[in-house]
Amino acid sequence: MIRRYGEVPVSGQRYKHRAGVYAILPLDGKLLLTYQGDPHFEIQLPGGGIDPGEHPLNALHREVFEETGWRIAAPRKLGVFRRFTFMPEYDMWAEKLCHIYLARPVRPHGPPTEAGHIALWLAPEDAIAELYNEGDADFVANLMR
Numbered sequence: 001m002i003r004r005y006g007e008v009p010v011s012g013q014r015y016k017h018r019a020g021v022y023a024i025l026p027l028d029g030k031l032l033l034t035y036q037g038d039p040h041f042e043i044q045l046p047g048g049g050i051d052p053g054e055h056p057l058n059a060l061h062r063e064v065f066e067e068t069g070w071r072i073a074a075p076r077k078l079g080v081f082r083r084f085t086f087m088p089e090y091d092m093w094a095e096k097l098c099h100i101y102l103a104r105p106v107r108p109h110g111p112p113t114e115a116g117h118i119a120l121w122l123a124p125e126d127a128i129a130e131l132y133n134e135g136d137a138d139f140v141a142n143l144m145r
Contacts, residue, residue, distance in 0.1 A: 018096050031127045083135060
């Protein structure tokens with residue numbers, strides 16, 4: 001059974017299935033994260049949706065680069081969780097299946113290319129406290145134990 005985090009599904013609400021990939025990126029005692037502005041205004045693990053026909057690892061590399069400007073190496077899947085949420089940028093209710101990976105940030109290639117994103121580094125304990133999504137925070141906390 002896949003663990004659910006966040007809001008309980010609303011009875012009668014239709015949810016679109018949306019698979020995504022997200023990365024925990026430690027380097028020198030800190031974690032590379034992304035701050036997403038409008039419409040979310042939240043700190044997140046870098047990542048996002050898998051495009052139709054796209055391999056999950058290709059999506060992971062693409063999403064991390066778009067949201068942080070960094071290239072990554074050696075991704076290793078840690079697990080998966082799901083959340084039910086409204087995604088205002090797509091005007092849809094989604095059942096998100098979040099695949100979490102551990103990877104190594106290799107080097108930056110410039111600022112994030114995705115509008116509204118800012119790359120930031122936080123100590124793991126600060127990341128756990130600041131990550132908007134409790135599933136992301138739980139995966140970071142379990143990894144840091």
